[in-house]
Amino acid sequence: MTGEVKGKLEFYGCKCFTTNNIFLEEYNLHVRFLTEQQFRQDYRAMLLRLGCDSDQKFKDVLNKISQEVDRRIHLDEASAERAAAIRCTYRPLHPHVYRLEESHLAPQFKKIVEYCRNVEASKEGLLKLLEEEAATRVYRFPVFERDFCRELVEELDHFEQSPAPKGRPNTMNNSGILLDELGFDEAFITPLREQYLLPLTSFLYPDCGGRCLDSHKAFVVKYDMNEDLELSYHYDNAEVTLNVSIGKDFTEGNLYFGDMRQDPVSETRLTEAEHRITEGLLHRGQHMHGALPISHGQRWNLIIWMRASQQRNKLCPMCNSKPSLVEGRGFADGFTKAGEAPANSQFMSQ
Ligand SMILES: O=C(O)CCC(=O)C(=O)O
Numbered sequence: 001m002t003g004e005v006k007g008k009l010e011f012y013g014c015k016c017f018t019t020n021n022i023f024l025e026e027y028n029l030h031v032r033f034l035t036e037q038q039f040r041q042d043y044r045a046m047l048l049r050l051g052c053d054s055d056q057k058f059k060d061v062l063n064k065i066s067q068e069v070d071r072r073i074h075l076d077e078a079s080a081e082r083a084a085a086i087r088c089t090y091r092p093l094h095p096h097v098y099r100l101e102e103s104h105l106a107p108q109f110k111k112i113v114e115y116c117r118n119v120e121a122s123k124e125g126l127l128k129l130l131e132e133e134a135a136t137r138v139y140r141f142p143v144f145e146r147d148f149c150r151e152l153v154e155e156l157d158h159f160e161q162s163p164a165p166k167g168r169p170n171t172m173n174n175s176g177i178l179l180d181e182l183g184f185d186e187a188f189i190t191p192l193r194e195q196y197l198l199p200l201t202s203f204l205y206p207d208c209g210g211r212c213l214d215s216h217k218a219f220v221v222k223y224d225m226n227e228d229l230e231l232s233y234h235y236d237n238a239e240v241t242l243n244v245s246i247g248k249d250f251t252e253g254n255l256y257f258g259d260m261r262q263d264p265v266s267e268t269r270l271t272e273a274e275h276r277i278t279e280g281l282l283h284r285g286q287h288m289h290g291a292l293p294i295s296h297g298q299r300w301n302l303i304i305w306m307r308a309s310q311q312r313n314k315l316c317p318m319c320n321s322k323p324s325l326v327e328g329r330g331f332a333d334g335f336t337k338a339g340e341a342p343a344n345s346q347f348m349s350q
Pocket residue numbers: 170173221231236243255289290291301303
């Protein structure tokens with residue numbers, strides 16, 4: 001598998017993807033697996049405290065890890081195959097939702113972006129147009145028109161019910177849709193990031209790569225009374241994340257925020273932010289968060305993990321070390337080789 005060029009840059013993953021942050025759902029624990037000996041040494045006692053109290057249970061854990069590592073090793077290949085099968089066999093219900101159009105966007109969002117593009121814009125001025133949540137540096141604004149959300153969910157539902165092959169959105173979410181495989185990247189997510197979100201993040205998160213976001217991973221997560229209800233506390237593999245509520249009809253399921261990943265463990269105060277259909281919550285990827293269980297209905301959210309190669313090339317957020325580059329498909333995990341020019345530079349000097 002060779003690294004693919006998207007725009008001007010070639011993107012890579014970090015080697016840690018096949019060893020680190022393996023999520024054991026039953027024990028609500030992220031682990032690192034290098035060898036069985038290292039794993040026993042690092043986690044046997046902790047797992048025992050968490051209820052993994054028999055040889056069989058420990059064997060089950062080792063099996064789960066081996067399956068997950070295998071899935072990760074073959075992820076790119078499997079993803080390319082699914083994308084090709086989708087292109088050949090899947091007929092969209094609403095083809096126009098795959099292309100970003102101004103009419104899809106909420107008027108207030110367009111006003112905010114227009115403000116940011118103005119040479120006289122300032123962070124203070126921008127903050128007057130956004131709703132700041134109780135959680136630090138979490139911002140809310142309307143993103144899409146209600147009709148667009150309805151059509152997007154109809155499209156995704158139609159895809160879900162089709163026989164086309166489906167991957168899972170990330171390591172923690174079991175249900176949802178990978179938007180690059182479905183063909184949303186080029187004409188929808190990339191222009192949304194470059195033309196609409198980058199102007200905002202440049203003002204809001206200059207210290208976290210917000211001025212030079214140059215790739216993303218976009219997916220839809222789905223919570224249902226018969227499937228995943230909630231999402232454990234975590235941080236994202238992203239510098240900045242946009243989380244937009246797009247439907248369908250649900251109660252509860254708030255997002256909650258704690259400390260930044262790097263902060264020393266303390267008496268964390270958790271702060272909730274409600275999901276409201278059509279509205280987005282923008283937050284730092286390294287801001288720890290989770291989702292409370294829904295108590296009724298079905299909740300669908302569009303998530304865009306936005307990455308800044310300049311930022312992550314220094315330190316991989318998933319292993320906290322200098323990334324060890326491996327080739328990957330498409331935007332991979334957003335790392336680039338030293339010396340390559342960043343794709344988005346128009347907002348870098350503000
Ligand atoms: O369910 C949500 O709203 C949060 C999803 C999320 O944090 C993620 O997928 O990274």
